[in-house]
Amino acid sequence: MLPPLPAGIARIIAVIIAVSLPGYTNSGGEIGVMTGVAADTRQIAEENAKIAAEVQEMLKQPLKQMLKDNRADIDHIMGSSVDFQKRDFMLCGSADRPGICCYVDGLVDTVIVESILKALIVFGGELHHEPDKLPSAEDIRARLMINASVKPCLKLGEGITAVMSGDTLVLIEGFDEGILVSTKGWKDRGVEEPASENNVRGPRDGFSESIRTNTAHVRRRIRDPQLRIDGMVIGTRSKTDINIAYIADLVKIGLVDEVKQRLGRIKIDAILESGYVEEMIEDAPFSPFNTIQSTERPDKVASALLEGRVAIFIDNTPVVLVVPSFFWQFIQAPDDYYHRYWVGTFFRFVRYCAFMISLVLPSIYVMLVSFHHEMIPTSLALTIASGREVVPFPVLLEALLMEFAFELMREAGLRMPKPIGQAVSIVGSLIIGQAAVQAGLVSPFMVIVVAITGISSFAIPSYSSSLALRIFRFPLLIASGLFGLLGFATVFFALLLHALSIRSFGESYLAPASPFSRTAQRDMVLRLPMWMMDYRPEFAQDSVRSGEHLMPEPDKGNGNGKGNGKDGSQ
Amino acid sequence: MTNKIYISQGMLVAMIVNIIYVKAIGVTQGTLARAVGQDMWIATLLGILQGAVMIYATYLVVRAMPERDFIGIGEALLGRWFGILIALIFIVFFIAAFGPVMITFVYHLKDYFLPEAPLWMFIVAALLVGSLGCFYGLEVMGRIALVGMAFIFMLNLLITIGSTHEFDIRNLLPVFESGVKRTAAASLHYDADCALAIMLAALVLPIVKDVGKKGSRAAVMGIVVSGISVIMWAILESAVLSADVTSQYTVSCMKLARNAHIGDFLQRYEMIMIALYSLSALFQVMFCIYGTAEGAARLFGLKNNKWTIIPSSIVLGFFGYWVIEDHFRAIDYLEHYWPFIAVPIAFGMPLLMLGLSIMVGKKPDVSAAASK
Structure with a gap:
């Protein structure tokens, strides 16, 4: 049978056939073939819809006592998928009690499946059990099976969904309930260092595509029973597991309910990545700013949970979402906390500079050169003028061309296979840049400005936020190039107003700068010593993070330097 | 106004500082220099004192009914018609205020940075940012x-x-050369700047957190902080440029800014200063739009001012354009009309309301307070 075509596509195909092959059309020019194909596809689509409705209805049915009925239902639901396996067995080796193990090849650990079969076929005999002495699924679970996670299953739909998730469904003749055994065992890529969030000092482990491995990463860091991980499933077809993690006695009051309510509102066929969820729960859907933090680092998530925030884990993606999030967090890096505070503060300051440079440097350069050259110190103005002498383009166009070329190289370098990507970057940045300057297409100063801007944008730890900044750079650049200081001020302040207006799960996006919080300044532009950061953010339930007088004060009298307390007793 | 929002006292202080500062350092000091020479800083000081007293009077009016702004209080005191009259006065005030605000904003940018740019461009840019801020609301x-x-x-x-x-401190001497009376009279120009703050407080005080207990301190603090920030310029302009030079300029602060330099390399950095200054200038524009739009919304009985922002911006835009189109008209309006519109309204209204509160002695009805 042909796969069904959507009616619109079938109609287009029919028109193409009719136009290119006149013989297929009738005398009136109206298309007989077209109506025929369209009618066929419509009929196929209707049949498929009918089958889908039947399947949906069957999934709601309870399991039946007769194995052959259950087998027939499963065959009808699953069709002829080659990866779907049904392994027959005889309970305790008795031909009176046949059964089947249903699982999806590739999703299960076959060793566990074998252990199930061994228990069902061999252990019963070894333990001198007769099938009749095991009258229910519960008896089998309790007296035969050795697997860690086994639960009863009453509905066919529940069983199928579990099988699709990597579990094994055991059905036995005469039982109107099945047994679900956790046998998840697909191959994943293991724990690796996050590719997009590098650090020099600190843990190297990153999240992977397995949701359970990811939650375990966080559990290993926070061994607090108050760390709760609630589950839900989103996606009518993908049935993606979503976990919501929080520390019950720290999390902002009402935040978990808000997160669950927003997640519960999502009605979609599939969630393939955290980006799907992010776009559907954010506060400012039209804003280019990210109001939800995304990370591949377990230490970042653990830190967020300890601040009273909520993490959203999504299966099949290494990216975990954290809410609420604040703009300044995107400029902070884990290293800030792992290095000594002087170093952390210094590099944080460098990153703030990088943020400002990446946002405004090309705009200021274009504005000064186009409109306000009298503001440039004379010696510098002469240098710039000598470089621009041969350039035929206005400075705005030159800047736009260079910015576009930079973005082009970045995108090409990203999409190409790694070795070629590096080559493209080198060819693009060195050879083309040099050639463009020598050809007089761009000025050397513009190359420097664009290069510094690009490097600065890479210095921002959050890649997704640096992308937002790249987007903002263009309107700012165009406004500055067209209207000078007026355009720059207008767009910049409009942007500032917008940033001030948005929220992330009820919290102001620019907090703690606006609204200003004095205590939170210890960890915004500055990174004060750990012994001074004794408070959590204001929204957390328990605001006290650490004890008092934690500053190390070595006992100078005996020089052993062990003491933390003032008496040096430790 | 069903969604009750609150702003902190710090925000009120900042709003008062922003709304006074820009015009006060930009054009008022030139006017004062023309009126009283090097005594301009004393006139400014007198203006600060008067402004502080009047903003306290405004606070006293609001304290009696902390849930209501002046329009609401007017309604509570004498009925709906009085509320409408007060709303109308707010509209007139903020439209009239938009002239000096645009004189400050446009002449700074156009005369010193973009002399060839058309006037409409400045008006449109200011109104766009102002409307956006107004749309986002007071918070x-x-x-x-x-x-x-x-x-x-x-x-x-x-x-x-x-x-x-x-x-050069000698440029500040002799003190009171123009006489106390003339200096006091000149302070009227700074009073006109404080008038903007008083009208802002009349609208904003009810949404300030804990207004009953700390509102007066925040309001007076706003006038004092802005006064300190402005008087620095008055002293610097007198002492560095001299009163004579200051009086020659419409936008006297730009002359001082151009004169400033740090070392030999940074000879000109007035653009950085103007970039910093623009935000306050745009805040003034923003609040003029807010005041007009809020007045119009209350005049027509609308629940919020979102629908009146664009019409108000258009009216303000036309008036602003008319004022700044001609420099002579602008200076004439600034020096001879604006103070006589601003001061009677901004100083008269709190006094009138205070008097009415005492005379009528009427407590606001709870339902009206709840409806706000």
């Missing part, structure tokens, strides 16, 4: 005012660093 306006205040401190720091090496 966002309060927040941007805080950023603006930080910019003002930076600007004052830069001008102080760049000017002190030419500071």
Whole structure:
């Protein structure tokens, strides 16, 4: 049978056939073939819809006592998928009690499946059990099976969904309930260092595509029973597991309910990545700013949970979402906390500079050169003028061309296979840049400005936020190039107003700068010593993070330097 | 107004500072220099004192009915018609205020940075940002005012660093050369700047957190902080440029800014200062739109001012364009009309309301208070 075509596509195909092959059309020019194909596809689509409705209805049915009925239902639901396996067995080796193990090849650990079969076929005999002495699924679970996670299953739909998730469904003749055994065992890529969030000092482990491995990463860091991980499933077809993690006695009051309510509102066929969820729960859907933090680092998530925030884990993606999030967090890096505070503060300051440079440097350069050259110190103005002498383009166009070329190289370098990507970057940045300057297409100063801007944008730890900044750079650049200081001020302040207006799960996006919080300044532009950061953010339930007088004060009298307390007793 | 929002006292202080500062350093000092020469800083000081007294009177009016702004209080005192009259006065005031606000904003940018740019461009740009801020509401306006205040401190720091090496205290002498009476009369021009703050307080005080207990302190603090920030410029302009030179300029602060330099390399940095200054200038525009739009919304009985922002911006835009189109008209309006519109309204209204509150002695009805 042909796969069904959507009616619109079938109609287009029919028109193409009719136009290119006149013989297929009738005398009136109206298309007989077209109506025929369209009618066929419509009929196929209707049949498929009918089958889908039947399947949906069957999934709601309870399991039946007769194995052959259950087998027939499963065959009808699953069709002829080659990866779907049904392994027959005889309970305790008795031909009176046949059964089947249903699982999806590739999703299960076959060793566990074998252990199930061994228990069902061999252990019963070894333990001198007769099938009749095991009258229910519960008896089998309790007296035969050795697997860690086994639960009863009453509905066919529940069983199928579990099988699709990597579990094994055991059905036995005469039982109107099945047994679900956790046998998840697909191959994943293991724990690796996050590719997009590098650090020099600190843990190297990153999240992977397995949701359970990811939650375990966080559990290993926070061994607090108050760390709760609630589950839900989103996606009518993908049935993606979503976990919501929080520390019950720290999390902002009402935040978990808000997160669950927003997640519960999502009605979609599939969630393939955290980006799907992010776009559907954010506060400012039209804003280019990210109001939800995304990370591949377990230490970042653990830190967020300890601040009273909520993490959203999504299966099949290494990216975990954290809410609420604040703009300044995107400029902070884990290293800030792992290095000594002087170093952390210094590099944080460098990153703030990088943020400002990446946002405004090309705009200021274009504005000064186009409109306000009298503001440039004379010696510098002469240098710039000598470089621009041969350039035929206005400075705005030159800047736009260079910015576009930079973005082009970045995108090409990203999409190409790694070795070629590096080559493209080198060819693009060195050879083309040099050639463009020598050809007089761009000025050397513009190359420097664009290069510094690009490097600065890479210095921002959050890649997704640096992308937002790249987007903002263009309107700012165009406004500055067209209207000078007026355009720059207008767009910049409009942007500032917008940033001030948005929220992330009820919290102001620019907090703690606006609204200003004095205590939170210890960890915004500055990174004060750990012994001074004794408070959590204001929204957390328990605001006290650490004890008092934690500053190390070595006992100078005996020089052993062990003491933390003032008496040096430790 | 069903969604009750609150702003902090710091935001109120910042809003007052922003709304006074820009015009006060930009054009008022030139006017004062023309009126009283080197005594301009004394006139400014007198203006600060008067402004502080009047903003306290405004607070006293609001304290009696802390849930209501002046329009609401007017309604509670004498009925709906009086509320409409007060709303109309607010509209007239903020439309009239838009003239000096645009004189300050446009002449700074156009005369010194973009002389060839058409006037409409400045008006449209200012109105776009102003309308956006107004659309986001008072909370966002309060927040941007805080950023603006930080910019003002930076600007004052830069001008102080760049000017002190030419500071000559002899230019400030003799004190009271114009006489006490003339100096006091000249303070009317600074009073007109304070008038904007008083009208802002009349609208905003009810949404300030804990207004009953700490509202007066925040309001008076706003006038004092803005006064300190402005008087620095008055003293610097007198001492560095001299009163004679200051009086020659419509936008006298730009002359001082141009004069400032740090070392040999940074000879010109007035653009940085103007960039810092723009935010406060745009805040003034923003609040003029807010005041007009809020007045119009209350006049027509609308639940919020979102629908009146664009019509108000258009009216303000036309009036602003008409004022700034001609420099002579602008200066004439600034010096001879604006103070006589601003001061009677802004100083008269709190006194009138205070008097009415005492005479009528009527407590607001609970339902009206709840409806706000």
